Amino acid sequence: MPGRFFLTRPIAEVAKTLGVSGDVAVQSPRNNIQPGQEMIVLSGNDLIPMRWGMIPVGRVNARGRPVMETIINARSETVFDKTAFEGVRRAVVPVDGWYEWTGEKRRKTAWRIAAADRAPLFFAAITDSWQAPGGLRVDQFAVVTCEPNADLRPIHHRMGVLLDHAGVETWLTGSEAQAKALAQPWPTGLLHIEEATDVDWSAP
Template structure:
């Protein structure tokens, strides 16, 4: 989680049209300490190699809050925020899955905690990339998925972006129960953005 999300509100400083279906691998709006920018959603940790010493090109779209500050694969990552209007989850059996749309009950934009860096691709191309941070679900989401994106309050954004790891880690807890709205999302065209 999230594996798909939507953003219908503009992000100040970026030319980002409304999008109802944002998928991994796409360019997304991201807020960093230096300001807003566009990045590819999906992180290839810099410097990871397999047993033969070849680069590992596995893309990570989500990072667990429980291990974000402990795993060597995430060393040196900078913190960011991914704004969203909401996200999608699915339940049910393959071929007959029910999509669900999740948003804040108060209508405020969701601010997912995230991490980013710039991946240096073979050939020298530099690709800004981002992954969202996940945590255990709130009571609103637990029947739909076992994880959810870590949602920041607007007042916590400066701490997440700029504080040291010990202070930033104090923010990593599930969103309070009763504050998310969950509804069926049968009206989404999953083949378009």
Template structure:
């Protein structure tokens, strides 16, 4: 499932594909980590959000707030769990993501992208978290589903990747319509290639 992302094309191209105004100019980012900002498309257009969501109202057995950050949320349960109640939907345009396989210290990093070089639109949920001191932070979690044939040998989950035609439905459709989009990319859509370790390819 996506734990590191990359964007190696102008976001203006993604905006044109989605038929929306482009966000401010942004440099390619070849190794995006959780906790970093992402340009995210909502019903109101692009805005920057932190990748990592602290669900509102989560408490532990003692009734204290749980501040655990969720990077990914399972699409099978995100519409049903109370921790995600009231969240809004968004999409994150990327060119691909990374996965690792192998033993510690000898892991192989794989880059996964659209086989035709197109944009991948990650389904996400978001809200604004009120941090201590009153600061409000726009935050998101990307959604995951079962893997397709190319991803399965590397990981047992993959991101929910939407087509450009499905963006409007994901952002504005009703819940049954949104649930129906939470499926893996069709087999044959993902190209997988070995890529250098993060310390030599981080952007």
């Protein structure tokens, strides 16, 4: 499942690929997008900034206890059933790729994962708005995950649900049953994986 993202191509190019308006704030290339930071997300027909990580205020788990932790990823197997996700909407996160890590603590290897053809990748996500203290509204999202494909299995036991162009529209506007059907591992052989040795992990 995505640990961090990167998006270096212009937002206008992403908007053109998706066939939506590109009237969003211009962003500098970002090689290290971390949970808790803001990203551009497709919601409806608009690209809007949202924070990666959902604060599920007022929600409870299956035992009726408050959900306290910030959620950055949501399992596709349960996202439509858990009370913690009740009332959320669907969104799509456009990126150039993401990072995962393997190995022991302090000796981990970082891996960069992108489309083999260098095209943008589109992650299925859920979104809602949190009313922060003082009345501030925070639009927030979490990435939906599924079982990994053969490319990712040696690196991680989960991967984000990736969507093709038809899948983007279905995820945003289709029925719950249609959305559930999209939660499948990305076809094997369509991703390029390489060791990420050139990233400044302290930079935003």
